[in-house]
Each structure stands twice: as structure tokens, then as C-alpha cells.
Amino acid sequence: MKKCCAVLLALIPLTALAYPIDVEKNIEGVKVDYTTxxxxxxxxxxxxxxxxxxxAQCKVTFRNGPESPRVRRVSIPAKQSVDSTAKFNREIIKLRISLDCKPK
Structure with missing residues (x-):
């Protein structure tokens, strides 16, 4: 039992891979929600x-420190959802996302 607990405690740092994500949204006249x-x-x-x-027509800007921002423009039909991703050259420490949406 002690060996099992020791193994589980040793694996805890491997699960801490998440980084904080801040979202600034500017939504005008549309009902858009997000999940990061x-x-x-x-x-x-x-x-x-x-x-x-x-x-809705949206502009999503991903920022990761000193790297250049990644801009994605997406159109979201009514009652549907769309995914948007960005890949960076460096490991992300803190991701900042700016979301600007307007009616199409």
C-alpha cells in the first residue's frame, strides 16, 4: 500500500501541464460563448x-509572450459551434486570447 501511494505521489508533477488562459471578449449584437x-x-x-x-463573424487573436500574435477569422452559423487553434514555436507559459465578434 505504501509503495502504491509513493508511486501516485511521484506522478502528480506529470499532470501539471496546464497553463493559464485569459480571454478578453468584445461581443457586439451576437450571443457567442466560448470554451478554452x-x-x-x-x-x-x-x-x-x-x-x-x-x-457571427469573429476575429480570434492568440498571444503568447514575445511571439507574433496568431490571428484567426471564423464565421459561426446560427445555433452552431466552431473550433479555432493556434500553434506556437515556443512552449506556452500564459496564453492570452482576444475575441471580437459582430453580426454577419
Whole structure:
């Protein structure tokens, strides 16, 4: 039993791979919600859900420190969702996502 507990305690640092994600949203006239994911050590992703009756046009900007921002432009049909990802050259320490959405 003691060996099992020691093994489990030794594996705890391997599970701490997540990084913080900050989202700044500017949504005008659409009902868009989001869910963020830390997909890999150098990949971040966001799922955009459109709950409104009107399609939305969104600009998603991913920022990771000194690297150049990754900009994705997505169109979200009414009552549907869209995924957007960004891969960086370096390991992500803190990911900042800027979300700007308007009606299409």
C-alpha cells in the first residue's frame, strides 16, 4: 500500500501541464460563448458557440509572450459551434486570447 501511494505521489508533477488562459471578449449584437483548451504545450484552442439567431463573424487573436500574435477569422452559423487553434514555436507559459465578434 505504501509503495502504491509513493508511486501516485511521484506522478502528480506529470499532470501539471496546464497553463493559464485569459480571454478578453468584445461581443457586439451576437450571443457567442466560448470554451478554452490547453491542447498541448505549444498549442492553444478555443471553441466558439453561437446561441443566437444570426450568424457571427469573429476575429480570434492568440498571444503568447514575445511571439507574433496568431490571428484567426471564423464565421459561426446560427445555433452552431466552431473550433479555432493556434500553434506556437515556443512552449506556452500564459496564453492570452482576444475575441471580437459582430453580426454577419
Amino acid at each position: 483548451y490547453d491542447t498541448d504545450r505549444d498549442i492553444g484552442s478555443i471553441t466558439l458557440n453561437n446561441y443566437g439567431e444570426v450568424a
